[in-house]
Amino acid sequence: MDPELNRYILLNEAKGLIPGYPQSMLDILGKCNIAAVYGSTHKNIRNNMLSLIGTSMIKDRLLPRIDRYMRLHLNNWDNTTVDIQEKTMNMTLLIALKQIAEVESSSIYEDFKVEFGKLLVGSLSLPINIPGTKYYHGLKGRKNVMKFLKELVERRRESPVTYDDKLDLMLNGVDSSYMLSDEEIYDQIITILYSGYETVSTTSMMAVKYLHDHPEALQELRDEHFSIRKTKTAEESIGWDDYKSMKFTRAVILETLRLATVINGVLRKTTKTIELNGFVIPKGWKIYVYTREINCDPFLYPEPFKFNPWRWLDNKSLEWHTYFLIFGGGGRLCPGKELGIVTISTFLHYFVTTYRWEEIGGEKILEFPRVEAPNGFHIRVNKF
Numbered sequence: 001m002d003p004e005l006n007r008y009i010l011l012n013e014a015k016g017l018i019p020g021y022p023q024s025m026l027d028i029l030g031k032c033n034i035a036a037v038y039g040s041t042h043k044n045i046r047n048n049m050l051s052l053i054g055t056s057m058i059k060d061r062l063l064p065r066i067d068r069y070m071r072l073h074l075n076n077w078d079n080t081t082v083d084i085q086e087k088t089m090n091m092t093l094l095i096a097l098k099q100i101a102e103v104e105s106s107s108i109y110e111d112f113k114v115e116f117g118k119l120l121v122g123s124l125s126l127p128i129n130i131p132g133t134k135y136y137h138g139l140k141g142r143k144n145v146m147k148f149l150k151e152l153v154e155r156r157r158e159s160p161v162t163y164d165d166k167l168d169l170m171l172n173g174v175d176s177s178y179m180l181s182d183e184e185i186y187d188q189i190i191t192i193l194y195s196g197y198e199t200v201s202t203t204s205m206m207a208v209k210y211l212h213d214h215p216e217a218l219q220e221l222r223d224e225h226f227s228i229r230k231t232k233t234a235e236e237s238i239g240w241d242d243y244k245s246m247k248f249t250r251a252v253i254l255e256t257l258r259l260a261t262v263i264n265g266v267l268r269k270t271t272k273t274i275e276l277n278g279f280v281i282p283k284g285w286k287i288y289v290y291t292r293e294i295n296c297d298p299f300l301y302p303e304p305f306k307f308n309p310w311r312w313l314d315n316k317s318l319e320w321h322t323y324f325l326i327f328g329g330g331g332r333l334c335p336g337k338e339l340g341i342v343t344i345s346t347f348l349h350y351f352v353t354t355y356r357w358e359e360i361g362g363e364k365i366l367e368f369p370r371v372e373a374p375n376g377f378h379i380r381v382n383k384f
């Protein structure tokens, strides 16, 4: 839990502190997934990942698409009761899938979602492969997800048409310095969908919850988004400069991530016997770099249990603090950080400028060990 030691571990992969994720995760996300590789292979996969989800890609290609599908997704919520947990999960998966295979995503989405759900549950399970176990279902999910992806790739290769999405970029070598093999392409797609799923959907749901409970913050957020809308026609999408101007929105998202910690920590494994703070950690041992507690450190965040987005504006360096580990650190710092924040910001933009909402009430949200609403999180939504 020691922030300094945690940071040391994250920054020193080369000294024998490589990722140590469980066997179930490695089997189900694939052996080429970014968390399973290290050294030069990791460098190649990560550079490729950055060329697919990094800032220049978001600016030019991803944001317009996120904007378009967010509008569609938020259409027709007027005068209805929605389970915002379910809605944000669907939104996140569908929008991510659209970025990968835009044209085909609509037709495969419903079936794909079922298989992806199995994969998700199986990724954190005891690796016992007998019918009925989560692991068994997870492997089945992976097998079927792979089937979808292989068919997509085959069709693309046979077709003379070019597409403007991540799959085409991967097939045609977006990163000129390294061409992914087919296996790497499949695992890269699964990794993108997996890493951005619960993180983005849960944070979107929890932002709705915190904003509902803090009307002052909601008002300031609305003002920020209405002032952006004022400069545009109803059909005009938000652009990169609009996104960069959403200072309060970013603060709301960071504060939500801090309080509703989606990732409690990250796992590492020693490749040799190592001494850390006077303790000898034998070769092959796993280390759980538990970062959750840092989010509630009263020295960094006074009144740590209070939802106070303004703290991120009063102290602009907070996001860049040495112990800000919400997105990890070192050579594995989350490459999807900006894409995640862009997606949640776009969701909040259209949600708060179109609707007001009330909680149906009484529904439990668990914050530990996972942030989730076991029975859903229902809200009544009405147009302004």
Ligand code: HEM
Residues within 6 Å of the ligand: 019, 034, 035, 046, 049, 053, 191, 192, 193, 195, 196, 197, 199, 200, 203, 257, 262, 263, 266, 267, 325, 326, 327, 328, 329, 331, 332, 333, 334, 335, 336, 337, 339, 340, 341
């Ligand atoms: C907004 C919420 C998000 C949070 C809080 C978050 C958090 C993290 C953390 C803590 C790590 C470090 C893991 C480690 O050191 O082992 C990480 C890595 C990663 N994240 Fe995110 N993430 C978010 C969104 C996303 C999105 C939207 C994507 C992709 C579309 C993504 C893709 C990845 C990938 C590929 C890695 C592995 C990087 C590597 O091993 O080099 N993340 N994320």
